[in-house]
Amino acid sequence: MMGRTGPLQWGDVVQLTGPKQRMYTIVLTEGKQFGTQHGAVPHAELVGLEDGSLVTVGEAGYLAIRPLLHDYVMSMPRGAAIIYPKDASHIVGFADIHPDLTVVEAGVGSGALSLWLLRALHGTGRLVSFERREEFRDVAEANVTGFFGERPANWETVLGDLADELDQHVPDGGADRVLLDMLAPWECVDATARALRPGGLVLCYVATVTQLSRTVEAIRADGRFTAPKSTETLVRGWHVEGLAVRPDHRMVAHTGFLMTARRVADGVELPSFRRRAAKADFAEADIEAWTPGALGDRVPSDKRARRARRDAQRQADAIAAGGRDAAAEPSAAGPDAAGAPID
Numbered sequence: 001m002m003g004r005t006g007p008l009q010w011g012d013v014v015q016l017t018g019p020k021q022r023m024y025t026i027v028l029t030e031g032k033q034f035g036t037q038h039g040a041v042p043h044a045e046l047v048g049l050e051d052g053s054l055v056t057v058g059e060a061g062y063l064a065i066r067p068l069l070h071d072y073v074m075s076m077p078r079g080a081a082i083i084y085p086k087d088a089s090h091i092v093g094f095a096d097i098h099p100d101l102t103v104v105e106a107g108v109g110s111g112a113l114s115l116w117l118l119r120a121l122h123g124t125g126r127l128v129s130f131e132r133r134e135e136f137r138d139v140a141e142a143n144v145t146g147f148f149g150e151r152p153a154n155w156e157t158v159l160g161d162l163a164d165e166l167d168q169h170v171p172d173g174g175a176d177r178v179l180l181d182m183l184a185p186w187e188c189v190d191a192t193a194r195a196l197r198p199g200g201l202v203l204c205y206v207a208t209v210t211q212l213s214r215t216v217e218a219i220r221a222d223g224r225f226t227a228p229k230s231t232e233t234l235v236r237g238w239h240v241e242g243l244a245v246r247p248d249h250r251m252v253a254h255t256g257f258l259m260t261a262r263r264v265a266d267g268v269e270l271p272s273f274r275r276r277a278a279k280a281d282f283a284e285a286d287i288e289a290w291t292p293g294a295l296g297d298r299v300p301s302d303k304r305a306r307r308a309r310r311d312a313q314r315q316a317d318a319i320a321a322g323g324r325d326a327a328a329e330p331s332a333a334g335p336d337a338a339g340a341p342i343d
Helices: 069-075 085-094 112-121 134-148 162-169 185-195 209-222 284-289 302-320
Strands: 013-017 023-027 033-036 039-042 053-057 060-065 102-106 126-131 155-159 175-180 196-206 229-232 238-241 244-247 257-262
Touching (some): 033 053, 112 126, 155 162, 162 185
Parallel strands (some): 175 196
Antiparallel strands (some): 229 257, 238 244
16 A cells, blocks of 8 residues: 555555666565566565665665655556656646545546546545546556555546536536546537636646647637646756766657646636637548547557556555455556566
8 A cells, every 4th residue: 555654564565676777566465576587585575674675686686665656657557658747747736736626537548647636635525537448447446546555435437438428427617627638638628618617727638739739729719718828848857976967868758738728707708719710720621630540649459458457456456455465466567667576
């Protein structure tokens, strides 16, 4: 269970970092061991150690420490691409997510953004997450349950399309925030405007400039929102060693654009919104072009999605069992993981 402090316990999620900064994520489980090419160490030898201790695997030293939320997100099983911590933290900030809000998100993907939102809501308010694909919803539910140790009581997942089903779960004017992470958020502008209370906020996360342009124009044309604001978040690491101080050679650069707008009161007409996009701006013929492949996104195969669902559920079960289920062991996953632990 995440959020624990003190000595490591059975059922804890632990991140092991080796000599070459390779990271592995395991759940401390009775009867299991962690192994690499350097050797192996039983999980039992980690139980009782202080958080941030050094353990020896063969002849190599590994730092054993409970992962932070962004560490967990980057290594958890995923069926769909995740929203990176650099974007998620800005979403929480720009959307001003705080306790007691009613927040709507679509789609849920692998649950990365849901984790940040639930952490910010702190067990209060309500988060309603829409997802079209059942296997992605299952992965997200397992990842979120694994992080918190149980399914949050203020979290509701809906299998379906937000544009068609939002009013069945959130009454008109009942939402404080609507966050859209989807291929065509402009299709949900009307439903979003009806769901948001006056003063509420819509935030769209899109990958390409064409998506951003069409979304902004749809928000402007609707007339129930303030002028949209669009940003991109770039975080560049630095190499600092003595006098050798320079930018890192590698970075996660463009991931997506964030667009925000506020809901105005009914009947309010903002003069700056009188300009509408010309009909030729977005020809009807390009509707079929809005697919993941056309936008450069890799579509996860059904096999990969099923594997991610199994891995996420296995990890959640191991955490919930407090390390008593010797058959449960998560796989190291994500760009920061170098491999999987062995029995």
